[in-house]
Amino acid sequence: MKKLILSTAIVALTAGVSLAQDVVRMGTEGAYPPSNFINDKGEVDGFERELGDELCKRAELKCEWVVNEWDSIIPNLVSGNYDTIIAAMSITDERKEVIDFSEAYQPATPSVFVAKSADADIKGGVIAAQTSTIQSGYVAEQGMTLAEYATGDETIAAVRNGEADAVFADGEYLAPIVAESNGELMVVGEPVPLGGGVGIGMRKSDAELRAKFDAAITSMKDDGSLNAMIVKWFGENATTW
Known part of the structure; x- marks a missing residue:
């Protein structure tokens, strides 16, 4: 489950949906x-x-x-x-x-770190996260080096090509990616409850x-x-x- 956070204030319009509308x-x-x-x-x-x-x-x-x-x-x-x-x-x-x-x-489900190596440097390395998510906010709040990407796919690619040491995202999103990686990717560190x-x-x-x-x-x-x-x-x- 993705966790979006708001980086700037947004003014909501008052026009709502009428349940009498067609769609x-x-x-x-x-x-x-x-x-x-x-x-x-x-x-x-x-x-x-x-x-x-x-x-x-x-x-x-x-x-x-x-x-x-x-x-x-x-x-x-x-x-x-x-x-x-x-x-x-x-x-x-x-x-x-x-x-x-x-x-x-x-x-709510925990978020996890995924890397290519069990000894990946989570605290001192570069952590990829999708922009405007609770995960990216958490990484920044912890003083880790954050690399933000527009999509989840890009965060995974960053770890695979060496741009980032690990990706931090929702565990249920990452689980099938890890399972299908044939050992290339693995969960590291402890799960983090968010959201x-x-x-x-x-x-x-x-x-x-x-x-x-x-x-x-x-x-x-x-x-x-x-x-x-x-x-x-x-x-x-x-x-x-």
Whole structure:
């Protein structure tokens, strides 16, 4: 689960989504598998696509998907370019000053360091992290040497090509990358708990929409389908409700 932090204040517009409109636009990054990605057909796919479609069905909403780059995903929500953010975004107090969130649909999971060597210098080396994330903020706060990149893929590439000694990101994002690396990459150091769960971001003016999604999320927790979906996309060892 990606954890976005706000580096500058954003003024939210007051124009909200009317539930009488034809379509609720679901904004996502499309570049953070298995949470969200673009498949071979050029369509949004992943855990959050399946989840979002099911939530819209339960909430009796007609929804469509909009892809937006991560570093502008909150400004474009408050500007009205789409109506929700469903993009592995953790719920934080800082972010709640600007937007509202649904009930969490995914529990908080620890972040980890991944490197090419078990003796990688985490404290004194260069640590790659995606820009505008809680992970990049943590690295900076700890006095480590931070190298920020626009996408998760670029952080991994930085470690592989020697630009960075390690990458710091959400553990469930890094786990399949490590597993598929054939021993090239490994988790080093201790896991770091960050964030407070993942929710759907919405404008503060959209209280009715939030209530509909909250009810849908609760119903999926109650009937076990949300946990089943998390395990499907993140594996048997995934953190569930």
